Amino acid sequence: MHTAARLAALSLALGAAGIIAPAAAHAQVVIPTAAQSQPVALKGATIHTVTKGTITNGTIVMDRGKIIAIGGADTEVPRGAKVVDVAGKHIYPGLIDAYSTVGISEIGAVDMSNDVNERGDFNPNVRPEVAVNAESRHIGTTRNAGVLVAFATPGGGVISGLSSAISLEGWTWEEMSMKGAAALNVNWPDPNARPRGPFGGPPGGPGGRAGQPAPKTYAEQVEAIRGFFAEARAYRDALKSKQSVRTDSRYAAMIPALNGEIPVVVAAEGVAQINDAITWGKEEGVKLVIRGGRDAIHVAPRLKAEQIPVILTSTMSAPPREDDGYDGAYSSPAALYKAGVKFAIAGDGNALYSYRLPWDAGVAVAFGLPEEEALKAVTINAAEFMGVSDKVGSLEVGKEATLLITTGTPLDMTSNIIQSYIQGREIDMNDIQKQFFKKYMEKINQQKKKIAS
Structure with a gap:
């Protein structure tokens, strides 16, 4: 049996045995996003360019992994672009x-x-x-x-x-x-x-070795x-x-x-x-x-x-x-x-x-x-x-579209990062810490229901 077939059979066997549930297994997989396929315009956020000041009610346009436009609310958006309303949010470089x-x-x-x-x-x-x-x-x-x-x-x-x-x-x-x-x-x-010496002490001395x-x-x-x-x-x-x-x-x-x-x-x-x-x-x-x-x-x-x-x-x-x-x-x-x-x-x-x-x-x-x-x-x-x-390193036309959409400065742990883009890709925001948080919150919820009943 080929390796791929063996792995598929193992996955089916584990799922059937209840060792892993298909939904749970899928939830723990973070799949890389495909390269950007259409222009994306983020509109309404406060844009912190780092090198060229801050733009309120700004617009940033990404295409083919690059920033192609950045400015105020009147910034031109290409036809066919996906427009994302991020009013009230902040955009920072990654x-x-x-x-x-x-x-x-x-x-x-x-x-x-x-x-x-x-x-x-x-x-x-x-x-x-x-x-x-x-x-x-x-x-x-x-x-x-x-x-x-x-x-x-x-x-x-x-x-x-x-x-x-x-x-x-x-x-x-x-x-x-x-x-x-x-x-x-x-x-x-x-x-x-x-x-x-090579053993933590001087040659020939305590912790060392003669020669x-x-x-x-x-x-x-x-x-x-x-x-x-x-x-x-x-x-x-x-x-x-x-x-x-x-x-x-x-x-x-x-x-x-x-x-x-x-x-x-x-x-x-x-x-x-x-x-x-x-x-x-x-x-x-x-x-x-x-x-x-x-x-x-x-x-x-x-x-x-x-x-x-x-x-x-x-x-x-x-x-x-x-x-x-x-x-x-x-x-x-x-x-x-x-x-x-x-x-x-x-x-x-x-x-x-x-x-x-x-x-x-x-x-x-x-x-x-x-x-x-x-x-x-x-x-x-x-x-x-x-x-x-x-x-x-900054948000400028011609640079890679690698940026953060946040509720506030990313340097403050009370701020939340809502979405990130890397080279124009809208990345999966899942991670192992979030998975464990959801898992053990579910445990607490089950215990609460058990106590209530």
Whole structure:
């Protein structure tokens, strides 16, 4: 029996046995929407373009996945368009998570469902988009919170690979892919960390093992990064001069970063880390972005002067040091804004919590960041830093029709996202959390009826 036939027979058997009811099984399936087939006009909402102001009683027209018109109530609507009345609602661009593992990480305790970390220190050729699981349950919960674009980011090692921009809708990774090589990721070593042996302690000491190689010092780790970039640059220059060289996928993946075509995102938290990373980035001549940025405010004058943006992570985290204020992370975005540093806000890279991105930005508003700046931090700023601002990040003619229809700002958890569109597709707003909510509300209702009877 063919696989499809076996699966069909199994489904029928389970349904007949009462293990799954056909209606329940159907309710738990989220089916990707087909590509936009006719123009759609959304009329009557307050449109928050992010880059070109706010339009009251506005109209936005989408066709073939793009925004073709945006303006007031008198905006021309194409003949044959589907007109949707959204009076009293708000329209925002889809939010962007600049640091995510959605689609490449599913269940923490199940290794084979996680495809984030590769073995080895230098893996610049890792491109996570090819490992994206379009069936991931995290995709539904993330996009229903307003996050419609994510940068799938590998981890581990020193150079962990390339971030891939993906739209959170599609049957396959190819359909979801927006930009496969969006940024090169470097994990900067910590100068304050004590050198550790391979078993958690110094070689030959407690927790270590005699005969193991000595751990690298901070200086040696930095020199290894410089050395790898130098080798990649030599490889690039050899190709330019048409020398005969053996193909090396790792060095080839570095070329766009070396040429300044994509940014180098350096994960750095402390003052020394950030300063050393900036110095190194200037020496290498790369387009630098700092990710993490716990102590970025203490380096703010230099970040501003050298126009280096920051992707802030974990704005809802606890203070890392005993003498830090309780609101250190919450107020960091407002402090950077006042200091003139450009920044985006991202989550902590955990796929399970990517849906919290709007509230990562919302808490910054509660602690002093202007709301319009918080919105930029999860839309146009993230798009600009990661090289996709020509496609997403704001509502403009010619950009992808990736947007939200809401009852209020998506940064406030009391607002509801009524409907989302990704590249003009009216997406299914179902997700696993909603399914479980309905399931257990039904349980409560059944118990109430039982008690009443």
